[in-house]
Amino acid sequence: VEASIPEPLREAWRKHSATEFNTKEEFEKDLVRHIETTLARSMYNCDELAAYSGTALAFRDRLIMEWNKTQQRQTFKDQKRVYYLSLEFLMGRTLDNAMLNVGLKDTARDGLNDLGFRIEDVINQEHDAALGNGGLGRLAACFLDSMATLNYPAWGYGLRYRYGIFKQEIVNGYQVEVPDYWLDNNPWEFPRHEITVDIQFYGNVKKYQDESGKIAHSWEDGEIVQAIAYDVPIPGYGTKTTNNLRLWSSKASSGEFDFQKFNAGDYESAVADQQRAETISAVLYPNDNLERGKELRLKQQYFWCAASLFDIVRRFKKTKRAWGEFPDQVAIQLNDTHPTLAIVELQRILIDKEGLEWDEAWQIVTKTFGYTNHTVLPEALEKWSVPLMQNLLPRHLQIIYEINLFFLQTVEKRFPNDREILSRVSIIEESHPKMVRMAYLAIIGSHKVNGVAELHSDLLKTTLFKDFVKIYGPDRFTNVTNGITPRRWLHQANPRLSALIAEKLGSHDFLKDLTLLDKIEAFVDDKAFREEWAVIKRENKLRLAEHIKATTGYDVNPNALFDVQVKRIHEYKRQQLNIFGVIHRYLSIKDMSAEEKKKVVPRVSIFGGKAAPGYWMAKTIIHLINKVADVVNKDPEIGDLLKVIFIADYNVSKAEIICPASDISEHISTAGTEGSGTSNMKFVLNGGLIIGTCDGANIEITREIGEQNIFLFGNLAEDVEDLRHKHFYGDFKLDPQLERVFDAIKDNMFGDNAQFSALTSSIDEHGDYYLVSDDFNSYITTHGMVDEAFLNQEEWLAKSITSVARMGFFSMDRVTNEYADSIWNVEPLDVTEPTD
Numbered sequence: 123v124e125a126s127i128p129e130p131l132r133e134a135w136r137k138h139s140a141t142e143f144n145t146k147e148e149f150e151k152d153l154v155r156h157i158e159t160t161l162a163r164s165m166y167n168c169d170e171l172a173a174y175s176g177t178a179l180a181f182r183d184r185l186i187m188e189w190n191k192t193q194q195r196q197t198f199k200d201q202k203r204v205y206y207l208s209l210e211f212l213m214g215r216t217l218d219n220a221m222l223n224v225g226l227k228d229t230a231r232d233g234l235n236d237l238g239f240r241i242e243d244v245i246n247q248e249h250d251a252a253l254g255n256g257g258l259g260r261l262a263a264c265f266l267d268s269m270a271t272l273n274y275p276a277w278g279y280g281l282r283y284r285y286g287i288f289k290q291e292i293v294n295g296y297q298v299e300v301p302d303y304w305l306d307n308n309p310w311e312f313p314r315h316e317i318t319v320d321i322q323f324y325g326n327v328k329k330y331q332d333e334s335g336k337i338a339h340s341w342e343d344g345e346i347v348q349a350i351a352y353d354v355p356i357p358g359y360g361t362k363t364t365n366n367l368r369l370w371s372s373k374a375s376s377g378e379f380d381f382q383k384f385n386a387g388d389y390e391s392a393v394a395d396q397q398r399a400e401t402i403s404a405v406l407y408p409n410d411n412l413e414r415g416k417e418l419r420l421k422q423q424y425f426w427c428a429a430s431l432f433d434i435v436r437r438f439k440k441t442k443r444a445w446g447e448f449p450d451q452v453a454i455q456l457n458d459t460h461p462t463l464a465i466v467e468l469q470r471i472l473i474d475k476e477g478l479e480w481d482e483a484w485q486i487v488t489k490t491f492g493y494t495n496h497t498v499l500p501e502a503l504e505k506w507s508v509p510l511m512q513n514l515l516p517r518h519l520q521i522i523y524e525i526n527l528f529f530l531q532t533v534e535k536r537f538p539n540d541r542e543i544l545s546r547v548s549i550i551e552e553s554h555p556k557m558v559r560m561a562y563l564a565i566i567g568s569h570k571v572n573g574v575a576e577l578h579s580d581l582l583k584t585t586l587f588k589d590f591v592k593i594y595g596p597d598r599f600t601n602v603t604n605g606i607t608p609r610r611w612l613h614q615a616n617p618r619l620s621a622l623i624a625e626k627l628g629s630h631d632f633l634k635d636l637t638l639l640d641k642i643e644a645f646v647d648d649k650a651f652r653e654e655w656a657v658i659k660r661e662n663k664l665r666l667a668e669h670i671k672a673t674t675g676y677d678v679n680p681n682a683l684f685d686v687q688v689k690r691i692h693e694y695k696r697q698q699l700n701i702f703g704v705i706h707r708y709l710s711i712k713d714m715s716a717e718e719k720k721k722v723v724p725r726v727s728i729f730g731g732k733a734a735p736g737y738w739m740a741k742t743i744i745h746l747i748n749k750v751a752d753v754v755n756k757d758p759e760i761g762d763l764l765k766v767i768f769i770a771d772y773n774v775s776k777a778e779i780i781c782p783a784s785d786i787s788e789h790i791s792t793a794g795t796e797g798s799g800t801s802n803m804k805f806v807l808n809g810g811l812i813i814g815t816c817d818g819a820n821i822e823i824t825r826e827i828g829e830q831n832i833f834l835f836g837n838l839a840e841d842v843e844d845l846r847h848k849h850f851y852g853d854f855k856l857d858p859q860l861e862r863v864f865d866a867i868k869d870n871m872f873g874d875n876a877q878f879s880a881l882t883s884s885i886d887e888h889g890d891y892y893l894v895s896d897d898f899n900s901y902i903t904t905h906g907m908v909d910e911a912f913l914n915q916e917e918w919l920a921k922s923i924t925s926v927a928r929m930g931f932f933s934m935d936r937v938t939n940e941y942a943d944s945i946w947n948v949e950p951l952d953v954t955e956p957t958d
């Protein structure tokens with residue numbers, strides 16, 4: 123390869139290729155140069171923001187040098203690559219992570235100090251990259267971190283939304299959404315204006331005979347929108363591998379507005395075309411676990427799938443391999459059904475553009491794709507109306523019908539006497555209008571389907587996808603329990619705990635092999651170790667208390683038990699159960715004598731999370747939490763015994779402050795509804811205990827850490843259906859303790875009760891679908907046990923240390939290796955070996 127480069131160019135490169143800073147002096151030099159030239163500032167206006175940008179640019183230089191080498195090396199070696207397709211990447215901040223990954227945070231701290239800055243203040247200048255809603259988007263971000271750290275040749279593909287998830291403000295107790303424009307001076311992306319793909323929409327399909335007389339199809343007319351690539355370098359921890367996240371941005375295909383129209387005085391329509399194109403990548407849909415079937419969402423999905431597939435195919439074609447080798451070179455993972463059109467698009471490219479026969483093409487397609495399901499909630503399962511798809515993607519709809527036909531034919535052969543199975547498993551739902559069931563299409567087009575925790579994967583096999591297990595056998599379905607990256611969620615979020623563990627274990631190797639944590643169990647009875655452990659938790663609680671004071675004005679007692687529930691607000695996650703529990707506690711304390719009050723364990727109940735803007739019930743829950751906070755926090759009879767806090771705008775960078783500061787956190791979804799949950803893992807890894815239902819990954823956390831170290835309560839998944847059925851047939855009696863809570867609400871204790879009637883009536887009148895009442899008693903009792911346990915601080919500490927020691931299983935590195943072995947069949951690649 124190098125031989126093809128002219129000698130003078132090679133010579134210039136040898137002499138002048140940029141060098142990476144390594145020492146404090148070199149860092150300072152890069153920092154000052156960037157502030158002066160790239161940012162055009164001087165020492166007279168070098169504020170914290172300039173210091174942030176300069177530092178980010180200095181580290182970006184390093185990342186991009188490693189990125190270049192990694193890409194060269196991966197291209198040269200031409201091993202199988204994995205492509206992770208996700209509509210969401212919830213990255214959070216990058217600078218701190220980049221500094222830790224390249225191992226130069228201390229150097230940067232010293233350098234910044236020399237210039238008069240504190241590194242924490244500099245880090246805090248960064249805007250979160252919030253291109254995701256919740257767990258699904260954060261999982262994608264953790265994947266990128268692990269794939270780079272483990273040296274897998276891997277790319278992420280997503281959309282470059284101009285607006286990420288909205289910022290949440292609380293005004294008079296209500297959620298207000300504010301747009302999150304995040305792209306101004308974002309140093310972490312590289313526009314690739316030369317990498318563009320034309321994407322087609324609408325139009326119609328023509329049948330014709332090709333030269334060989336075969337019937338062929340072409341998709342004609344319609345509208346073209348241009349996709350432009352933006353690349354984000356993804357460094358691994360303690361490795362040179364720097365992978366790529368490619369995000370697509372949409373633009374009118376001419377690149378400009380129409381001058382003909384403009385000249386003719388039709389300014390509005392000239393600009394409208396341009397705006398319509400740019401709208402595709404404008405906004406992230408703010409719904410978590412909900413699909414609403416909007417045309418723009420389908421446009422986003424196809425735009426992103428088509429651009430990514432074109433890019434992947436283009437890269438493959440450069441290697442001049444035979445098409446049959448495609449699945450040996452390419453693994454594509456579908457993060458939920460959102461990218462399912464990629465299956466259809468690859469089939470279309472192979473048959474319509476490359477002229478392969480249907481069967482050969484379909485073989486290639488199914489060997490290439492893997493599909494991860496994240497949820498069993500019916501309202502989250504994607505279905506697209508056939509008329510909508512007919513209009514927007516006419517050729518794709520034909521191909522879907524064809525896929526379905528061949529599939530149903532094989533099913534019919536296998537089950538000749540079962541007429542019903544055909545309509546049950548058909549990709550097309552025979553409703554009005556007809557609907558395309560995307561999960562079924564994803565299963566049929568993939569060679570592996572996985573759930574994200576054991577219970578969840580079992581439920582998929584026994585309920586949602588039961589017929590497909592019959593058809594394909596159990597081997598197509600597997601489980602890979604989720605994990606989290608210990609780099610961000612321990613080392614970065616909790617530097618002191620990470621340092622203490624490293625001191626005891628002799629190195630930071632546990633950050634690369636989290637199972638090494640088990641060695642700290644030996645120190646569980648070590649008094650000095652316990653004390654340090656306790657001091658660190660206290661410091662982390664103080665840090666959170668400061669944040670609470672600064673953002674809400676409330677003082678909270680750092681000795682109180684910090685009880686945290688932070689996640690998207692959703693009825694199935696049951697923040698309403700938590701706030702009803704808080705009200706119950708409040709009423710109980712108010713009933714106590716002065717003597718009794720002395721025995722109460724002081725608590726701070728902390729909530730955080732966004733509600734989808736159109737999810738009225740979730741917004742009502744936020745409102746109730748804030749109204750309860752108003753009353754409880756100002757009640758002189760209560761004092762420090764109970765405080766209720768709603769932290770506005772919960773996001774990744776806030777999670778980094780909150781997770782290390784919990785004593786207990788709540789993961790209390792109705793059994794069988796939470797796919798996995800990942801914040802449960804973050805809290806335990808940071809030494810917090812958890813209270814939870816037998817749901818999602820809570821069950822495996824229990825298996826790993828031991829049931830004496832977790833507070834489980836509530837009905838089991840296997841009993842949920844029966845309970846709902848009973849409620850439906852009128853066999854429902856509100857739990858008496860919950861009734862007391864409802865009476866208080868109905869007595870206007872927290873303001874006009876009309877505001878909350880939809881919430882209470884969903885339980886006491888409309889069937890209590892999420893079993894709040896059924897679980898209430900068990901929940902309250904278990905919280906009593908939490909109080910009791912917290913009184914014995916020594917034992918509490920032992921539980922905390924033991925739990926952390928046993929969390930090795932939940933490393934994202936274990937998850938990534940499992941996908942690599944059992945789904946992708948890809949090998950790591952050492953990027954430091956020479957390329958010739």
Ligand code: 73E
Pocket residue numbers: 255257258261409410411412413458496497502574604796797798799800818
């Ligand atoms: O349990 C979580 C899981 O931990 C699940 O609810 C979440 O994915 C996490 C990671 O596996 C999830 N998000 C969505 N579905 N499941 C979703 C659906 C539609 C739009 C946006 C997000």
